[in-house]
Every structure is written in structure tokens, then in C-alpha cells.
Amino acid sequence: MKLAVVGGGSTYTPELIDGFARLRDTLPIEELVLVDPAADRLELVGGLARRIFAKQGHPGRIVTTSDLDAGVADADAVLLQLRVGGQAARNQDETWPLECGCVGQETTGAGGLAKAMRTVPVVLDIAERVRRTNPDAWIIDFTNPVGIVTRALLQAGHKAVGLCNVAIGFQRKFARLLDVTPAEVHLDHVGLNHLTWELGVRLGGPEGENVLPKLLAEHGDTIADDLRMPRAITDRLGVVPSYYLRYFYAHDAVVRELGTKPSRAAEVAAMEKELLAMYGDPALDEKPALLAKRGGAFYSEAAVDLASSLLGSGGSPVQVVNTYNRGTLPFLPDDAVIEVQARVDGTGATPLAVPGLDPLYAGLIAHVTAYEDLALEAALRGGRDRVFKALLAHPLIGQFEYAEALTDKLIAHNREHLAWA
Known part of the structure; x- marks a missing residue:
């Protein structure tokens, strides 16, 4: 079995490598190719990856290359984890929206649209090159914004499934709180990427006992602290929203908070510099503890599970x-991309049935889906008017004056990545 990771020079990659090494019986990789145009980073990451495999006794071969076509040739699956424009572009996504009083975040709001505009054309080009040389390969997308990028891939006819680590993070957290194994925890996880709610937490499977009320009663403070939301929200709703609902449920408070501290991108850039220095140490043969602060927890387990299925x-x-x-x-188009429990096998992913949703959740899902329709249209076709309409449609923006100003800022800060600008 051969896997390729596009964006293999990411500081995330040792997390992925560690999972591949530990779970080799589930996903028996013979060759792993790390593909990245940044040769200096790639060699540091590749060297650590080989040492991790060696320490854990993994027999697979790790190859590094900047040649995309060679890297994905004959791969059974291609994982996408790239960031167009790097942390510098992310820093912009997280700062210029604040100038208009709107949240600055890399996957939602104006910053999320900017990332989609930069990313979708690049991902589609990569996917076309994969299809030309290797039409049977599965594409697993971990590149944000996952919902929009996955929809672009599927609409272009690619064999693609999108992946996020939010659900597996909740599963692991709830398993610890309940003192059970993660395999025993089934989530009633519903929504869009980075716009989801845990409506139930069931033991033993989809039909198991719903222990979410018990979790909220006994561990409500811990759960709320992790979400960085008041406990009153989870108590009042009786569900667990994803961390990203904070940008909707406490938008103005978050904007004030973000205006008083360095961006997350600046923090991550400093962390990446330190991590890369660690990766260059020939004595290091395991993922460093610092990597846990980088984000992407349990990504490797989720990726192994998906790829192996x-x-x-x-x-x-x-x-x-x-x-x-x-x-x-039923209130969304069939070709909308949603994030839910699904049966996964060699034919792809088939969503499980979802009970009727409270309008509180269905309304916001429908609203953001409408925005994502317009965002994808803007990313595929370009044009100031399409950018403006997508921004105006976003529930975190929604005002003509803000949408006009944010359109100008988005284009100005991303001109080098927009072929039409």
C-alpha cells in the first residue's frame, strides 16, 4: 500500500507519522511519500518521520519529494493538508476582518472566505494531476475550509472524502470523562464542517444509551471551559456545540478579545520555528510534546481510520x-457537503439518517450552506461581485457596509493568490 501526503512538510506531519507507526496493523503502509515544495522543511520533517518509523519498528519506506506527479503516482490514497500562503496569509485572515468589527478566523467569516479563495483552485489542480496519473486513488481532504474544499472536489468528480478532527476530539474527551474506551462512544454529530453540535453521546453504538445529560450534569464546567463558552450555553441547549460555534454565539465578545492579543497565526509561527529546530535534532525519534499545542489532536487516528476503511x-x-x-x-440540497456520521467502505461515505433538527440548528446550517454555495462560486469563478455576495450572505457579516469594506480588504490582501484580481 502506498500513501502520499501533499503538504508533507507541515509541522503537523509527525502527528500523522506517529499514528501511521502505531496503527500499522490497521493501515499497512509499504511506502509513504511526503510531498512539499518547501525542500528545507520537508527534509527536516522527513528525517524525523524516518526515525519515528524506525523506533517503532515500522517496515515501511518514507520518501520525500517536491515532484507532485511523481509523489502521487500509484498511490492508493492522497492526503491533502496544505496551507496556501502559509502562516503569513493566515495572519492576515485573522487580522484585517477585525478592522471592520468582524471576527478574524482562518475558517469562518471573511478570513475563511479568503482561505477558500486561495485554496480551492490549488486543490483542484492537485486533484486533476492525481486523476491524470492515478484515477483510482482516494483523496482525503484535511485542508481547510474542509466543507468548501471537499464540495469543490466532489463537484469536479473526484473520489474524495473530507476529514476534521473535531468529532474524534470530542469522542476521546467524552471517553475519558466516562472512563470507557473511545470505541464505546458514538456521537450524534450533526452539521457542517466547523459548525456542528453533539446532540447525543451514546454508549455502544448508534442505538445505545444517550449519556449526554449525565455528562453535562457531572462535567459541565470542564466541557464549557474546553469550549471557552459559559456553562449556561450548554445547560440551556442541552447539547455540546463545537468550539467554532463560539464565533457565532459570542461574536462581539470574541472580536473584543482578539483585538487585545497576538493572532493565533503569530503564535503558531513561533511554535513552528521551535518545532522545526527540534525536528532537525538527529536524536529526536518521537513527536515532541510541543506538537500537542500546534493543533490537530487525534488527526492521525482519524486519518488512519478513514484511509483503512x-x-x-x-x-x-x-x-x-x-x-x-x-x-x-432534507432542508439542504443533495450536493451540499455535511459533517455527520457515515458508513465508510471502499465505495466511499454514506451518511446515516439524522433525526429532525431543532430550527435553532437547522436554520444556522441552512444559512451557512447558502454562504458556502456563494463562497465556492467565488473561489471557482472569481470576481469582486461574487466575493461581495458571499460576504453579505455570511451570518457573521450580513451588512452591506461591512461586506463592501471586507471585499476590498480581502482582494487587497490576497491579490497574489487570485488569478483574476
């Missing part, structure tokens, strides 16, 4: 993924 080497039959709606949420 798609490739028929094992994996859980039901996983949380991003895939076509296909009537699962």
Missing part, C-alpha cells in the same frame, strides 16, 4: 466525515 484494510464501519448530503438533512 476506504482501502479495505480495516477501520471503523461508521465514522464522522464530510460528504454529500444526499437527502440526509
Whole structure:
């Protein structure tokens, strides 16, 4: 089995490598290719990756290359984890929206649209090159904004499934609080990427006992602290929203907070510099503890589970993924991309049935889906008017004056990445 990771020079990659090494019986990789145009980073990451495999006794071969076509040739699956424009572009996404009183974040609001505008054309080009040389390969997208990018891939006819680590993070957290194994925890996870709610936490499977009320009663403070939201929100709703709902439920407070401290991108850039120095140490043969602060927790376990199910080497039959709606949420188009529990096998992902949703959740999902429709249109076709309409449609913006100003700022800060600008 051969896997390729596009964006293999990311400081995330040792997390992925560690999972591949530990879970080699589930996903028996013979060759792993790390693809990245940044040769200096790639060699540092590649060297540590080989040492991790060696320490854990993994027999697979790790190859590094900046040649995309060679790297993905004959791969059974291609994982995408790239960041167009790097942390510098992310820093812009997180700062210029604040000038208009809107949240600055890399996956939602104006910053999320900017990232989609930069990313979708690049991902589609990569996917076309994969298809030309290797039409049977699965594409697993971890590149944000995952929902929009996955929809672009699926609409272009690619064999693609989107992946996020939010659900597996909740599963692991709840398992610890309940003192059970993660495999025993099934989430009623519903929504869009970075716009989800845990409506139930069931023991033993989709039909198991819902212990979410018990979790909220006994561990409500811990859960709320992790979400960085008041406990009153989870108590009042009786569900657990993802961390990203904070940008909707406490938008103005978050904007004030973000205006008083360095951006997350600046923090991550400093962290990456330190991590890369560590990766260059020939004595290091495991992922460093600092990597846990970088983000992407449990990404490796989720990626192994998904890849192994798609490739028929094992994996859980039901996983949380991003895939076509296909009537699962009846108030959305069939070709909307949703994030829910799905059956995953060699044919792809089939969403499980979802009970009728409270309008409180369905309304916001429908609103953000409408924005994502317009965002994808802007990313594919360009043009100031399309950018403006997407911004005006976003529930975190929604005002003509803000949308006008943010349109100008988005284009000005991303001109080098927009072929039409």
C-alpha cells in the first residue's frame, strides 16, 4: 500500500507519522511519500518521520519529494493538508476582518472566505494531476475550509472524502470523562464542517444509551471551559456545540478579545520555528510534546481510520466525515457537503439518517450552506461581485457596509493568490 501526503512538510506531519507507526496493523503502509515544495522543511520533517518509523519498528519506506506527479503516482490514497500562503496569509485572515468589527478566523467569516479563495483552485489542480496519473486513488481532504474544499472536489468528480478532527476530539474527551474506551462512544454529530453540535453521546453504538445529560450534569464546567463558552450555553441547549460555534454565539465578545492579543497565526509561527529546530535534532525519534499545542489532536487516528476503511484494510464501519448530503438533512440540497456520521467502505461515505433538527440548528446550517454555495462560486469563478455576495450572505457579516469594506480588504490582501484580481 502506498500513501502520499501533499503538504508533507507541515509541522503537523509527525502527528500523522506517529499514528501511521502505531496503527500499522490497521493501515499497512509499504511506502509513504511526503510531498512539499518547501525542500528545507520537508527534509527536516522527513528525517524525523524516518526515525519515528524506525523506533517503532515500522517496515515501511518514507520518501520525500517536491515532484507532485511523481509523489502521487500509484498511490492508493492522497492526503491533502496544505496551507496556501502559509502562516503569513493566515495572519492576515485573522487580522484585517477585525478592522471592520468582524471576527478574524482562518475558517469562518471573511478570513475563511479568503482561505477558500486561495485554496480551492490549488486543490483542484492537485486533484486533476492525481486523476491524470492515478484515477483510482482516494483523496482525503484535511485542508481547510474542509466543507468548501471537499464540495469543490466532489463537484469536479473526484473520489474524495473530507476529514476534521473535531468529532474524534470530542469522542476521546467524552471517553475519558466516562472512563470507557473511545470505541464505546458514538456521537450524534450533526452539521457542517466547523459548525456542528453533539446532540447525543451514546454508549455502544448508534442505538445505545444517550449519556449526554449525565455528562453535562457531572462535567459541565470542564466541557464549557474546553469550549471557552459559559456553562449556561450548554445547560440551556442541552447539547455540546463545537468550539467554532463560539464565533457565532459570542461574536462581539470574541472580536473584543482578539483585538487585545497576538493572532493565533503569530503564535503558531513561533511554535513552528521551535518545532522545526527540534525536528532537525538527529536524536529526536518521537513527536515532541510541543506538537500537542500546534493543533490537530487525534488527526492521525482519524486519518488512519478513514484511509483503512476506504482501502479495505480495516477501520471503523461508521465514522464522522464530510460528504454529500444526499437527502440526509432534507432542508439542504443533495450536493451540499455535511459533517455527520457515515458508513465508510471502499465505495466511499454514506451518511446515516439524522433525526429532525431543532430550527435553532437547522436554520444556522441552512444559512451557512447558502454562504458556502456563494463562497465556492467565488473561489471557482472569481470576481469582486461574487466575493461581495458571499460576504453579505455570511451570518457573521450580513451588512452591506461591512461586506463592501471586507471585499476590498480581502482582494487587497490576497491579490497574489487570485488569478483574476
